[in-house]
Amino acid sequence: MTRTVRGREWLLDLAPDRDGVALEHAAGAPANTADAVERVGAPAVCWAVAIGEDMAAHIVREIPQFGGGNSPFEMLRKGTESSVVRALLLFAQPDAGLATITDESLEGIREFVRRGISLDGVLRGIRLGHAEMAHAFLRACEALVAPDRLADEMKAISDELFAFVDGFADAMTREYLAEYDRWTTSAAATRAETVRTILAGDDVDVAAASRVLGYDLRRRHVGLAMWTRSVSADAGLHLAATELLSARGATSTLVVPIGSGQLWAWGAIPASGPGPAPAPTGPDVRVAFGTPGAGVDGFRRTHREAQRAERLRRLSGDHRDGATEYDDVVVAALLASDVVAAGEFVRRELGDLATRGEQAADLRTTLLHYLDAERSLVTVAGELHVARGTVAYRVKRAEQILGRPAGERRLALHVALLLADELGDAVLGPA
Template identity: 30%
Template sequence: MVDRLPANEAIIVCAQDLLARLDDVTVQLSKQLAGSVPEFFEDEDLVREVEASAYGNVAAMLSVFRAENTAEDVPIRAEVTAFASAVARRQIPLESLIQAYRVGQTLFSRLWMDVLAEHISDQLVFIEALHRSFDELNIYLDRVVAQLIGDYERERERWLRGEAARRAALVGRLLRGDPMPIDHASRQLDHDLRAPQTALVAWTASHGEVERQLAALETRLAAVASGAGVSRMLMLPAGTCTMWAWIAGEFDTERLADDGGKPDDPEVLVAAGQTVHGDDAFRISHEQALRARHVVSHMISPAPLTLHADVATVALLANDYDEARRFVSRTLGDLACRTAIAAQLRETLRVFLQEGGSTRQASERLFMHRNTVLYRLRRAEELIGVPLDKRRLAVELALLFVDTFGDEMLPPDSPFEANFVDGADEQAIAPTEGI
């Protein structure tokens, strides 16, 4: 409690407390905002920009509450102003942007009142701290909204008049599957739509400096294409921290991963669809790239470039990650534990299944004696609780989820502690033909 402190010092203490949980607070506010302004949460790119903007606004207000700045002078952070540009480029109405700030002000005010109430029990100190902080909050938000309105209108004017808007509108029609003369669209985009199509999506965290972000994305995509022996591609910004691209024609897609996995900027990630033939190839490959990106967004340590071909099975089944976790837990039973021993057993089982059920090939790949592989397989089967040959496909899928997303797919508790001795007595373990 800070009842013995003056209101201004009590505000500083409360702001320090909230600053320590700033990341969690940002996510909490963004999730609450989603229910009131759903148009900002219809794609992953805009969700990240909402979170970045919320982070910037809360961080600015906490610097005011901590007496580092005044509400009249605190800088409006770059990620806050970038959000207005992103909204304008998506042609979301200005009223939605203003509504978002009204809702955000209400949500933050409630949160701040809770923090003050938690630390201040003296009613007079609480009321004075509330009045002072709310006065500062209103001054800051008036400044922000006024600037964002101007930024939004300028960006919308530039966007609507520019070539980017025409190209974006045409690409949007192609992605919706609208009927149109393909040759005419190819000329408008300077891109051969009759050729096979390979789509890419590049993205980075929003840092607010829009031109720098877009330049980094273009550079990364150009490097990926160049590494695969491609000299040109169609590129289109999708917001302020995402770039879409398409390569027309046949080329060695394996070189995308071989040469494209060495980025100059490690913050830029790329997902690539498969090379698709046919009238709807432009849309299909793009949707594959987006699915691959969706998988990447749930990985703990994703590769710089991810091919849809490498994650196609997971992408097909992983629309509901909560259900995926439940599926893993149900399927693997006690083998779904966050222990080193369980991880060893899962890896042995995964390799065994990948090698077509051959213990000889699995032992060679794992560099261990075949009897050790047999012992581990029997132990894994015991923990699963069901004969492997009855649930083989489900077990393979569950192991694939764990291999792709790591321990996040496993239950948080690890009740199982195996009495497991690696390299068990070979005489005690007679080989079994069924495994």
Template identity: 30%
Template sequence: MARSSEKLILATVRRIATALVPELPSIGDGTLSHILAAMPEIPHGGMIDLARASCHANSKAILHALINSVPFEQMAPPAEVVQSTRAMVQHNFSYDAIMRAYRVGLIYWCKRWSDAVERYCRDKSIAVSVVSYGTAFLIGWLDLITQRLGSEYTDEAERVAREGSLAWAAYVRRVLTEDDVNIRDAGLRLGYNLAGHHVALVLQRHQGGDQTPLDSTAHEIAATLSRAKPLLVRTDIDTVWCWIPAQVTSEGRPTQAAVIVGQGRPAVGLTGFRRSHREACDALRVARLAGYPAGTVTYFEHVELAALCGSDPANCRAFMADQLGSLADETVEARRLRATLTGFFDANSNFRAAGSRLGLHHNTVRYRLNRAETLLGRPLEENRLHLELALHLADRLAAPQRRVERSADVAGSRGRGRKKTVVRQQ
């Protein structure tokens, strides 16, 4: 008995839904009108056309499913609905607003269904059941739409964000390279004063690092330099460019994030905007070449010569190897001898001044220099410019930890140098 009653209800639902097919245009328009009355914030123009297309496509799909008793697991939003949802993303229509429009539309549809049952249901004893069936179906349809369109909306929002970011990056690249940039117009578009002071940072995710949010890390480092709002440009998934509109003379503080950072020198105007960025890129390149650890901020002024000579990493390392020989090794002795050589040259080749600078006895300095000459296989004054450059590169391309170790070696030898008149050590 219950089974025959269910069949009767389903047959009545199909008959009423079929009777509503000729009314589809008015149902679609009525749904739209109901939504617009409840949501006056919907802008006119293109958005209204999108909403109308969605109302008509959904109404057609609902009647088709009711007529054919389509199971929910086999349903999917019509292609027109998916397209209109994606288009709404492009019109900056929020997901919450879309879902509210669906809920408002559902109220209208429930009313139309109830009226249709009153008009077309011949057996009044099952009218309530038919209304309940249609209402339950519509609620299920809303749940389906919420799930399916949610993922469509997210996918489209991510695509729009990616393309917007790419377009933004492309525009900044033009500002960095083109000759006919109008500073005022470009500044208005970027929301950044190109004619003022700048300090550029370039952040890159450290190799093997986690998915550190680069934008927030850029803001964090920029905040250690100035309270001014920085300009950020995401050039790819692992890189962010940053400019701080302030006259900054300090260096950015290291960060705990899994990134490495290059920082340019302060500069002014469009030329300075470009130069500081170029320097930040060069500083970052040196940091990567040297294998600096995550969290390092490399200031261009400290690595300027290394950046100039290190544009070709293979040639740079070959040059150091040719000039330094075994002094280029990362042994305790090689690091100690390089530090002594550098101190000697900085002291204008004066043994006593170098000893005072390094905290060593002048005979210790002399001994180490003789040892260095032996390892080099040539006098120190031969190709001295090349030798000093190679020493500078070896120092700047050493990771910070190795520099700390080298400093400890020198500091330790200072103490030993004070205890003896002549200290013979390697």
């Protein structure tokens, strides 16, 4: 292990304050992680990994624009983790010749520019991250440094942290401005800005916009939103969107990446084309479709519907494979526009039936199918592949928990069951 500056040996005693944080959990490149371990040891690096993850989560909570799924979060976490590791190494080895900012921290700038996150937003994120990192270092210092040295060490760490974040912010600002200049002069930026102008409802010259996009806005469109749950699935996203739209009869497509692991796309389809084609059912790709619409208004509407379906899928925990059709979830999507109110309604309407766990889920599913099937036990038994007696028992048990027959307040009960089925834990109470 490389020698640590005298008086800073306490940094080698750093360790995560929660279980489950290992070097394999690091977001950074394995070579960089290995170098840091060689300098300060594995426990201290694991501590930095945990703090980096906490910083990323804190930034997303305060500035939701940085979120949007697993892939954007992992990109952000790579940067926050890298900054904590670099600060740790600079404190431990100030004469090692290490730069204040790392390539991994700068890597996120390209995505921030393309997603339309402003420089003010980036700098606010840096300030939030710095506050979280400073708190972590000072808390560790207080716990590990001898009382007779504590005041001097805390002042030194605080001063060095402020110097660190000043240099970090300067480097990020320079890189952001350079990337912004590159992006705004590119054809991709022009197309993305044209799409955003159309979606905002601004008046557009349809012929001119179609030429810029290479896509005829006067056609009939079907829109989709596609995203991934892992960075590794990002590379094939554009091709996957194009193939899905082609399978639905699209003769031309428009694909607009909106950040790491996310894109919007449209396909121009005939007035009477083939029905929906199967979507990928892999563990990482998710897709939500709007319904077809004609012209510029249809272009906007099918996109809005795809976004609503995407939001519903994310609220439910993003655990279902394959595609989400807006037509299939339109009622739940509209009712879940206020998810807090939806959860209050579900828990009030279902009572103890609105709890997490397999048993309650089986009762809710059976009761929902029972109401959908106009209370036909035979139909529900066939749909759920269980005995008719099992259906009858579950319905009776659900009514006992509700404290009323299923036919009483039927509409409210049906809606509450539908929301619970679509949104799951987002609207349910504890087990």
